[in-house]
Amino acid sequence: MRIIAGEFGGRRLALPRDARVRPTADRVREAWMSILADALPGARVLDLFAGSGALGLEALSRGAAAAEFVELNPASLRALEANIAALAVGGRARVHRGDALRFAERLGPAAYDVAFADPPYNRDDAARLVALFRRTPFARILSVEHRGGERLDGDSTRRYGDTALTFCHAP
16 A cells, blocks of 8 residues: 555555455545545544554645544554654654544544544444534544445445445534
């Protein structure tokens, strides 16, 4: 996997050594970032269920001011820390070890500009996160990757094969 565009375009990212981890495909990530392109420059970004950190690091590459990452899996945390070090963005990145839903539950309104989430497909975390956002919009924009057949209470959804991206906007 690599950073697609921006300051770090073309740089390779370390992936977690864990078969349960499902990295976002480059074409989906490219479309995702294109959709959010106007919101990224200078943004405070949150990457929930961060894995390798590809989404938050791509946002930093495209001009986000800062990114915070939330991840629980030890293998993913090792890859994430390695990627932050390799790109020398430690001053603009902060890692939180913990459960992404619990982290989001503690956030107040407008804590971030843009929030990304790529939860596991085999649980209902995507729907739970959107419901949480509807109660407390912790970012101006929440974007969630999920199974293509799953319907979420979002403002818009884009499908890419068996993957979908749902976007929710704060009122």
